[in-house]
Amino acid sequence: MRTRLLRGTAIAILMAGSSAYAADLDTLLKAPPPAPQFSWSGCHVGVNMGLGDGHLQWQDTQSDGNIDGTGTTRTAHTNLSGGVGGGQLGCDIELGPGLVMGIGGSFDWSDVAGTNQDQFNVPWTLTDHTDWFGTATGRVGAVVDRVMVYGRGGAAFAHNNLEIENSGVTLGTPSDMRTGWTLGAGLEWPFSPHWSMVLEADYYDFAAKTETFNNPAAVAGGFINPPFTINVQPSFETVTFGVNYRFGDGLGLY
Secondary structure, three states: OHHHHHHHHHHHHHHHHHHHHHHHHHHHHOOOOOOOOOOOOEEEEEEEEEEEEEEEEEEEOOOOOOOOOOOOOOOEEEEEEEEEEEEEEEEEEEEEOOEEEEEEEEEEEEEEEEEEEOOOOOOEEEEEEEEEEEEEEEEEEEEEOOEEEEEEEEEEEEEEEEEEEEOOEEEEOOEEEEEEEEEEEEEEEEOOOOEEEEEEEEEEEEOOEEEEEOOHHHHHOOOOOOOEEEEEEEEEEEEEEEEEEEOOOOOOOO
16 A cells, blocks of 8 residues: 555656746747847938038019129029938838838928129129928838948929128018929838937028119118019039938837
């Protein structure tokens, strides 16, 4: 009887140990959970800052000798430069390995401005200041080792403040918003699941627009009579550095 009891106890102990070992082995052999997948799909918001450089063209609408004192309507130029800074937002979708498409918008305050003497009418001083600009664009990117190289293009908007002086007397200070287009290229590099850095270069071109210069004090003083109109066309380039925050699960890097 005692032998039978001992034998049963030994068998029970062996079976319990075998079950525990099997459970431990099953835990060890079980596959770890899959790592988060790297993906550019999602939406983002960010900030940027940088430098701008460009020029503005001035041309008489008639051969009346304002911008061009010879009356042959030659085009004068003002060189522009200054700082820019603002924000951007957008959404991307990764269509397949290495291919990303997206849409976005941006708005930047600007100190891109310039002043110079009229090349063809020396007493005149020409000034332009682009105080803000924005975009609505699409982009296509190629991903190389988690760095996206992309091109973007679309519509652009800008606000310009203009001024012409004759021998120190202001002839007019019109301002307006104008539309145009932009093309650019950039690099975006994610440094955490939700954050990425962006380096981008863009070109902006805006349609020519007719501006009226009509300062009553200048008219009364005989500096302009009658008021005159000028065709004005700005264009500029920017190089900016930015940081984006990505919503949701992020890029799944870590």
